[in-house]
Amino acid sequence: MFDWDDLRIFLAVARTESLSGAGRGLKLDAATVGRRIARLEERLSAKLFMKSPQGYALSEAGDRLLPHAEAAEQAFAGAEEELSGTAGQLTGQLRIGAPDGCANYLLPQVCARICDANPGLEIQIVALPRVVNLSKREADMAIAVSRPTAGRLTVQKISDYHLHLAAHSDYLAKASPVRDKADLRAHRMIGYIPDMIFDKELDYFAETEAQVVGLASNSASVQMHMIQAGAGIGIVHDFAIPFAPGVVRVLPETVRLTRAFWLIRHVDDRRSERLTRLAEALGQGLRNEVARLETLAVAETWSQP
The missing domain is CATH 3.40.190.10 (Periplasmic binding protein-like II)
Known part of the structure; x- marks a missing residue:
């Protein structure tokens, strides 16, 4: 029988590929994380990670366990929302990954408006010069400049x-x-x-x-x-x-040039009404802000003498 706490530790190691990294997120020391993983492996009679100089990579057995652990994570999160009476409410902490241009010029004011309308909400913006890895839970959702073609993701076009x-x-x-x-x-x-x-x-x-x-x-x-x-x-x-x-x-x-922003979520997050509401608010806010700022930019055009 699975212990959710063991699965939580398994997910943290899988996402950080490190005992110390997982420990920092879980507020546990690396030795405790290692012992808990060893205990889970013994219970399952399977090696879940392969250790290398680069860190802890999932083994074949670990790959098979991962989607089940993520499903359990979503089930616990959904139950917590329902029992706390916050299902569908925009509260708690949410992390959004985005490319540099979007993170600097659009998300600050869009997220400020969302937080103003939802006082219990805390938003973190992660600006990275690469695509944010949702499988490792670097963010709850991400904005990208091209549509991903692989992974267990849902993708929605936001705006040109x-x-x-x-x-x-x-x-x-x-x-x-x-x-x-x-x-x-x-x-x-x-x-x-x-x-x-x-x-x-x-x-x-x-x-x-x-x-x-x-x-x-x-x-x-x-x-x-x-x-x-x-x-x-x-x-x-x-x-x-x-x-x-x-x-x-x-x-x-x-x-x-014309490009597009895409909103990307982990496929299992479709069950979270809270994240769905945030995605809707974020998408609408970005569409409005792109349109507003692009209208202002038209006036700033050089006329060659």
């Missing part, structure tokens, strides 16, 4: 968004004219570090005739700061332009 070339007006006033894409060759371009682009949807420069990225970062917000400092021209989210005084769109009719 747009990107344009942009530069600071002071830079454009003293730089070579930019009348078409060919003129970009005379300018320093700002963009992503090529070998650190974690999603093909972030590889923007095929859309231009620029040859070299002279200044680069794996962070969209750092790129925007470079542009605002007058360092060159880059491709930026329209929704970020209102946060950067002096930055204007360049060649908006010539270079215009």
